[in-house]
Amino acid sequence: MITRLFLQTHRKPILSDEDAAALEAACARTQEFAAKRIIVREQMPLTQCTLLLNGFIERFKDTAEGRRQILAIHVPGDFVDLHSYPLKRLEHSVAALTPVTIATFPHPEIRALTERSAALTELLWRSTLVDAAINREWIVSVGARSAAARLAHLFCEMFMRLERIGMTRELEFDFPVTQIDLADATGLTAVHANRMLRQLREQGLVEFRQGLVKILNWDALRDFAGFDPGYLFSIDRSVLAVRLPVTVQGRTQTGAGAGPCGTIGSFTATSRACAIGALRQVRAEHGRD
Amino acid sequence: MITRLFLQTHRKPILSDEDAAALEAACARTQEFAAKRIIVREQMPLTQCTLLLNGFIERFKDTAEGRRQILAIHVPGDFVDLHSYPLKRLEHSVAALTPVTIATFPHPEIRALTERSAALTELLWRSTLVDAAINREWIVSVGARSAAARLAHLFCEMFMRLERIGMTRELEFDFPVTQIDLADATGLTAVHANRMLRQLREQGLVEFRQGLVKILNWDALRDFAGFDPGYLFSIDRSVLAVRLPVTVQGRTQTGAGAGPCGTIGSFTATSRACAIGALRQVRAEHGRD
DNA sequence: CGTTTCATTGATCAGCGTCAATCGCTGTGG
DNA sequence: CCACAGCGATTGACGCTGATCAATGAAACG
Structure with a gap:
């Protein structure tokens, strides 16, 4: 089929x-x-x-x-x-x-x-x-992530997308691309991608070797990458939420409730400092960073 | 309406x-x-x-x-x-x-x-x-453009999109955003965006002042940004091609013809060096760079 | 087996971020 | 009317992230 x-x-x-x-x-x-x-x-x-x-x-x-x-x-x-x-x-x-x-x-x-x-x-x-x-x-x-976080994020994304179609084994999966490909995908040079891959490996987050990705510590990797699978619009977000507690959710709490359908917002998009503060707090509560 | x-x-x-x-x-x-x-x-x-x-x-x-x-x-x-x-x-x-x-x-x-x-x-x-x-x-x-080129590209894009709806005057248009917004759009800091805006102005390419964009030299700006309007899927590409001779088109000539419908390619995506060489050549022919 | 591609590492340096200060403008309240 | 706060624009000094240049080894390939 x-x-x-x-x-x-x-x-x-x-x-x-x-x-x-x-x-x-x-x-x-x-x-x-x-x-x-x-x-x-x-x-x-x-x-x-x-x-x-x-x-x-x-x-x-x-x-x-x-x-x-x-x-x-x-x-x-x-x-x-x-x-x-x-x-x-x-x-x-x-x-x-x-x-x-x-x-x-x-x-x-x-x-x-x-x-x-x-x-x-x-x-x-x-x-x-x-x-x-x-x-x-x-x-x-x-646009907004460090070199190492970009690679980490890509690995998170590929893991979730491959898992959806049964192409992962536990915490590892085949990803038969070159470091040059990873660099071209993340806007880095191959040299720097190589160095960042080594760093991710030495930090015990994820290992990439000849087309095989081994996730060494999923929670740490996800946090390091700032990965929130919501954008993949996978079938069951609640299941994912349990498995992958969503860090960044806290953002939407910056300010009181919005209109019933969510389209009528009542807050400005300003005050970065405030939002950042709130975020740091959320992250702290989760014992990260 | x-x-x-x-x-x-x-x-x-x-x-x-x-x-x-x-x-x-x-x-x-x-x-x-x-x-x-x-x-x-x-x-x-x-x-x-x-x-x-x-x-x-x-x-x-x-x-x-x-x-x-x-x-x-x-x-x-x-x-x-x-x-x-x-x-x-x-x-x-x-x-x-x-x-x-x-x-x-x-x-x-x-x-x-x-x-x-x-x-x-x-x-x-x-x-x-x-x-x-x-x-x-x-x-x-x-991912792939310098700070100044990102800003230049954004101005090119906004110009074309606003022109389509009659919101430009000759080579200028209102773009009532802050430098912070420009920075957030291009993945830069506001400080660096400010410096790059100054550079673009001093290079005689484009001027951004309090929500007003003045394009000083469209051809130079377009070339500096590497702007090719094809991605906007505007109505009449041929018209645009006349007005804005497409630099990067030459790329597709790297190698001989493809299948009839374009889906059956017959060339590999490798040999960056070759492609880059061809590009440089094309650019040279057009007297740029 | 030569040739090419990929991975890896070192050395150097520039582009861009960070920190900090100033200035002008606008809105606001006394 | 003025004082003041807040935001945006601007500029300088400094440092880090990541690019560039270069060389080597290993593996894949024709």
Whole structure:
């Protein structure tokens, strides 16, 4: 079943059996690519979407200065370029990080799906938005986290996403990328990424060696990275909350209650100092830092 | 007409008059907020979406260390949190940068729209994906551009987005944000942002003074920022190409042609050196750098 | 087996953050 | 009308994080 992992990752909204079957049937064919092969080149007109079945895929842009910025790393079950359906072209390239197997869904087939079922459309739409939420978390990573925390955060994210599809073993998982890839994803140089990986290892947080990630201390790693899985929009946030007590939640307590639906806020976004103070307090209460 | 600027920004797919009217009618009410007011707080369950009619809005996250990362800046005509419809909650907060007027669209109304028209759904979907493309360009900014180039790039982006909705005058436009906001958007400190703004001014590229941006030399600014408007998915790329000759286009020429539909690439993503060399060459041909 | 890629480490240095002080503007209350 | 507080802009001094340059070894590959 081609769409199994996709549906396992994105469970809402719940599809009828017919819709699920229609989605499955929309696949035109499967295909394999060697590692490092470019699958989609930026700005080319596209007529199909790519569902990743096996292996790892990167989306990236190269800058004029010769730096590569990886924008996303995809795992099996991810609809790598579903956004090409409404957009018709991509503003970035897509390449295989490892040997991969993909399934392709022609745009006309997807159009037929959207005309057939609003629920199915919403599921597809939603999956592209979870992707976007991950994009935004990466903005936070490169914009506001230290080098070591960026790497730690990436490991946390990959762990949760791979666990969702059964690709972890206890606290370790295969992550067959190079240190150069890690550097390109986190906005660092390979040299510095290497040093930070050593630091993470020596701090007893996480170990990365030849494509294998071993999480040595999940709680410490999560705190160090400032990782809050909320942005992954996984199925059951309450379960995650138990397993991963959310540090940063305290933020929303800065000030009294908001309107009933949360859209009518009643507080300003100012007073950084105040918010920071509150945060430090929350962190202190949890005995961290 | 509430949706005028939105439809002006997002012209594809083209809507029927009925669909456009239905969209217009889905608005429940308009509302005003003072500057710095939080409009949507992260993680709160949402039941409506926000269309910005007037003013500027930011989407942001605060980190545990007290840093604020701005994830997006919205201009009139932007559906600020349309992604809350499929996602039901947001992983970030939304606040007014200036006094704003917004229109709210209840989720049930949007659901009705999606059940009514696949074309309308695609337009809405597409607009959330253009947003995501901007998110990704911001990853490139904070991850791979120098401090000054990040600011320059932001000014280029805002200029193009504001021009689309008629909010520029020749080469200047109102951008009523503080230097702190600019710093939070670009992953810099306010102090350093200030210095870089001075540098950009002294280099004769762009001037930012009390909420007014004056572009002193568009070509030089665009080149300095490495700005390629393709990621904005504006209406007519060819027009933009004439007006703003696309430097970075040359990249896709690195290697011979790809498959007919662009999905079957035939080159590897390796050999950075080669690609960089080719880029330098392209840039040299254009007499830059 | 040569060639290339990746990992690793050292030395050096620059870009950007941090700390601190000043100045101007605005709003506010006495 | 003035004193004062708060915020934003600006500038200087200093230091750290992370980039750059360089070299080596090991492993993968054709």
